[in-house]
Amino acid sequence: MNQGPPPSILVHDTFTASKRELELRDPGRCGVYCCGPTVYDLCHVGNARAALVPDVIVRFLRHQGLQVKYVRNITDIDDKIIARANADGVEAMAVAERFADEYHRDMATLGMLEPDVEPRVSSHLPEIVELIERLLARGGAYVAEGDVYFRVAAFAEYGKLGKRRPDDLLEGAGSRVEVDARKESPLDFALWKAAKPGEPAWDSPWGPGRPGWHIECSAMCSKHLGETFDIHCGGRDLIFPHHENEIAQSQGAYGPGTFALNWLHNGFIDFAGEKMSKSLGNFFTTREVLALHDPETVRYFLLTVHYRSGLNFEVRVDCPACGAPLDRDAQDQGRCAACGAEPGREALRARVRFPGLEEADDRLAYVHATLSGARRLLREAGAAAPAGPAGPGPLLAAFCEHMRNDFNTSGALGTLSRPLAEANTLLAATRGVDMAVRLQWLAGFLADMDQVAAILGCFGGDADGWLQRRRNRRAAQAGLDLGRVEALVADRQQARAVKDWARSDAIRDELAALGLVVKDGSTGTNWDFA
Numbered sequence: 001m002n003q004g005p006p007p008s009i010l011v012h013d014t015f016t017a018s019k020r021e022l023e024l025r026d027p028g029r030c031g032v033y034c035c036g037p038t039v040y041d042l043c044h045v046g047n048a049r050a051a052l053v054p055d056v057i058v059r060f061l062r063h064q065g066l067q068v069k070y071v072r073n074i075t076d077i078d079d080k081i082i083a084r085a086n087a088d089g090v091e092a093m094a095v096a097e098r099f100a101d102e103y104h105r106d107m108a109t110l111g112m113l114e115p116d117v118e119p120r121v122s123s124h125l126p127e128i129v130e131l132i133e134r135l136l137a138r139g140g141a142y143v144a145e146g147d148v149y150f151r152v153a154a155f156a157e158y159g160k161l162g163k164r165r166p167d168d169l170l171e172g173a174g175s176r177v178e179v180d181a182r183k184e185s186p187l188d189f190a191l192w193k194a195a196k197p198g199e200p201a202w203d204s205p206w207g208p209g210r211p212g213w214h215i216e217c218s219a220m221c222s223k224h225l226g227e228t229f230d231i232h233c234g235g236r237d238l239i240f241p242h243h244e245n246e247i248a249q250s251q252g253a254y255g256p257g258t259f260a261l262n263w264l265h266n267g268f269i270d271f272a273g274e275k276m277s278k279s280l281g282n283f284f285t286t287r288e289v290l291a292l293h294d295p296e297t298v299r300y301f302l303l304t305v306h307y308r309s310g311l312n313f314e315v316r317v318d319c320p321a322c323g324a325p326l327d328r329d330a331q332d333q334g335r336c337a338a339c340g341a342e343p344g345r346e347a348l349r350a351r352v353r354f355p356g357l358e359e360a361d362d363r364l365a366y367v368h369a370t371l372s373g374a375r376r377l378l379r380e381a382g383a384a385a386p387a388g389p390a391g392p393g394p395l396l397a398a399f400c401e402h403m404r405n406d407f408n409t410s411g412a413l414g415t416l417s418r419p420l421a422e423a424n425t426l427l428a429a430t431r432g433v434d435m436a437v438r439l440q441w442l443a444g445f446l447a448d449m450d451q452v453a454a455i456l457g458c459f460g461g462d463a464d465g466w467l468q469r470r471r472n473r474r475a476a477q478a479g480l481d482l483g484r485v486e487a488l489v490a491d492r493q494q495a496r497a498v499k500d501w502a503r504s505d506a507i508r509d510e511l512a513a514l515g516l517v518v519k520d521g522s523t524g525t526n527w528d529f530a
């Protein structure tokens with residue numbers, strides 16, 4: 001959108017362990033690779049964060065005028081997929097197909113951009129075989145009984161990304177019981193695994209088998225982004241060994257200085273400040289969270305924390321029997337201290353609430369109400385409304401300054417507080433501020449917020465519709481009968497039309513007893529939570 005050279009963007013690069021200018025192979029263009037899911041189950045909140053981080057980075061780089069190619073793979077050949085297929089008594093590819101579809105559904109619900117290319121391992125076997133052959137030809141790999149291993153000793157840089165010394169790694173590996181006699185060194189890792197009975201297999205020069213996990217990403221990066229490209233993303237848990245091995249394979253094949261120029265890693269999601277309790281399970285699926293919260297709230301919540309930081313995902317559970325809040329010990333033991341009940345995992349999970357998301361939901365409601373109010377005022381002004389602003393205003397400038405600083409969404413969201421408060425002041429002001437000045441300011445505010453919405457994938461769309469969906473969801477969660485509420489509101493409107501004030505007041509009291517208020521506005525009567 002901007003003309004001229006894009007302003008500088010700082011990133012924290014894991015390889016150099018420093019914050020520095022985003023390095024681009026070709027100014028104006030940026031290739032982004034993100035390690036996608038292994039599709040053997042529904043995705044969890046951590047997967048959603050790992051997909052959201054590159055999503056917002058890509059949106060922002062495009063906003064800054066860069067031409068971005070975004071590649072996110074799908075790992076559809078893997079031990080976990082085979083294990084799931086055996087457990088379910090179906091083909092491995094059927095498992096992969098099913099959970100790739102489920103993943104796409106979750107990503108679409110969360111408003112994620114579709115990657116420009118979404119390569120799958122199963123359709124990149126020729127590229128993977130070719131890359132392994134290249135490594136073999138250069139002495140970076142060796143064949144052992146139908147397997148092919150990467151020769152770590154041939155790659156002097158090994159351990160630089162993960163900040164590990166090969167000697168220390170060897171010491172650690174040597175202390176483990178199992179040492180595979182086929183390997184030259186315990187550090188060597190599989191590029192190709194010979195087929196075992198009952199496993200899916202593909203032909204190769206070394207016999208039937210399947211690729212190791214790491215080689216797929218190296219092969220797909222070079223195929224879709226070139227031997228050297230700009231940004232490689234992923235969760236912090238992938239730094240070692242996955243990304244370390246990707247570098248070893250790719251630089252082993254294409255030479256020093258190739259592969260990703262910038263390594264960006266996102267932090268973990270911390271459930272309740274530590275791992276989730278035993279009685280609750282290990283994680284929450286995205287589906288479970290989306291059953292309680294609007295997708296935009298989930299996005300917004302995840303963006304309130306800088307991508308490199310750990311994100312505290314607070315979990316609250318009340319006892320299904322007596323309603324007492326279960327503290328951490330009670331959650332661990334699955335036993336309520338107040339009433340002695342021992343609810344099973346399913347019963348406990350059904351009672352889970354996420355206070356952080358509830359807070360985010362309130363904040364998002366405030367933003368949408370502000371946007372709605374500003375749009376309404378401009379709409380009502382009709383011909384008196386000012387023409388759109390000539391260019392981006394101070395709101396967008398302050399927001400983007402934080403985004404250019406290592407995609408600091410947390411700081412960027414913080415800059416919105418004052419303009420939002422200012423907008424509400426102007427919306428509430430009935431005197432003292434010239435109407436033309438108010439309208440002019442609000443038009444600029446809305447124009448900037450439109451761009452913020454495009455960058456974050458939040459705050460866009462129909463604000464009134466969002467607020468109404470939120471109200472209905474809260475009503476359903478509170479066990480209110482929506483039909484009855486609507487009928488009461490309609491009855492009251494009728495009573496008011498015939499000036500039956502006693503009846504109108506009685507209905508208002510009945511709604512108040514349900515925790516609701518009715519609002520009579522210029523566009524009719526509406527209701528909401530008190």
Ligand SMILES: [Zn+2]
Pocket residue numbers: 034035036217242
């Ligand atoms: Zn990968």
Ligand SMILES: [Zn+2]
Pocket residue numbers: 319320321322323324336337338339340341
């Ligand atoms: Zn209890």
